[in-house]
Amino acid sequence: MSKVYLVGVGPGGEGYITEIAKRLIERADVVVGYKHALNVVKNIVDKGYDGMEKSNSNGSMSMSKRRRKEKDIKMITLKTQDEVYAQLLDYLKGGEVEGVGGGEKECCILFTGDPDFSESEIVDKLLSLFEGNGIEVEIIPGISSVQVAAARSKVAIDRSSLITFHVTGSIDREKDALLYTLRARRTVILLPRPWDFMPQHIGRFLRDEGIDVDAFDVDIYENLTLSNEKVTRCRLADIPDRDYSDLCVMVIKPRVI
Numbered sequence: 001m002s003k004v005y006l007v008g009v010g011p012g013g014e015g016y017i018t019e020i021a022k023r024l025i026e027r028a029d030v031v032v033g034y035k036h037a038l039n040v041v042k043n044i045v046d047k048g049y050d051g052m053e054k055s056n057s058n059g060s061m062s063m064s065k066r067r068r069k070e071k072d073i074k075m076i077t078l079k080t081q082d083e084v085y086a087q088l089l090d091y092l093k094g095g096e097v098e099g100v101g102g103g104e105k106e107c108c109i110l111f112t113g114d115p116d117f118s119e120s121e122i123v124d125k126l127l128s129l130f131e132g133n134g135i136e137v138e139i140i141p142g143i144s145s146v147q148v149a150a151a152r153s154k155v156a157i158d159r160s161s162l163i164t165f166h167v168t169g170s171i172d173r174e175k176d177a178l179l180y181t182l183r184a185r186r187t188v189i190l191l192p193r194p195w196d197f198m199p200q201h202i203g204r205f206l207r208d209e210g211i212d213v214d215a216f217d218v219d220i221y222e223n224l225t226l227s228n229e230k231v232t233r234c235r236l237a238d239i240p241d242r243d244y245s246d247l248c249v250m251v252i253k254p255r256v257i
């Protein structure tokens with residue numbers, strides 16, 4: 001039976017992708033992802049297949065070996081993704097897509113970081129599309145950008161609140177959660193929203209809502225694990241008003257007095 005893997009490929013750095021993700025991507029018939037996620041796995045996708053043993057996602061080996069073959073790589077955008085997923089469903093159900101034959105197929109749909117953080121809108125949609133049509137789906141966890149930010153800032157994730165503003169539509173609920181958490185003087189690890197709720201907007205919002213912006217420190221991480229990684233550490237009161245990368249995580253911590 002054909003199978004879809006929703007694969008977390010980590011925040012971008014080569015060393016942050018798991019072995020199982022590499023293996024599944026190497027052997028997949030189709031790999032689908034946004035430009036950033038596809039860039040992360042470029043070397044893996046380019047790798048050949050000769051002599052590679054097929055193994056199950058749980059790591060156990062079966063006897064079959066795969067021959068070198070062409071892999072179908074599909075770059076998606078917000079605009080094209082629904083159409084590509086529909087084509088993929090057709091293909092996995094036995095149709096053909098751009099010259100790849102029928103039979104049992106494996107497809108990896110890539111997610112930056114971990115598919116189970118700040119991806120629920122799309123993950124829910126994919127689960128319903130594929131599982132609703134009898135295609136098995138497995139989620140392969142990846143290292144999330146929030147995990148890397150927590151590590152860089154040396155804060156415990158279990159003592160922090162995670163909030164993503166990277167959602168479509170209203171972010172009022174997330175804003176309330178942020179205010180509530182900071183009023184409780186708890187650390188927050190958050191994803192801003194490109195481009196209307198970025199670090200400088202968040203600083204201004206918190207000040208306007210009466211948060212004591214001198215009582216918190218902020219670490220702003222851009223392009224984590226990539227060669228252009230950048231960190232800005234400052235008071236919540238002093239967030240620089242400048243352009244930030246869309247790959248951005250903030251850690252807001254109560255100041256220790």
Ligand SMILES: C[S@@+](CC[C@H](N)C(=O)[O-])C[C@H]1O[C@@H](n2cnc3c(N)ncnc32)[C@H](O)[C@@H]1O
Nearest residue numbers: 011112113114117144145191223224246247248
């Ligand atoms: C749709 S969310 C996906 C989050 C992802 N599933 C994760 O676990 O990291 C996209 C946002 O993740 C954050 N992000 C992903 N990769 C990043 C990186 N290398 N550096 C900083 N932030 C990153 C950014 O806030 C970006 O706008």
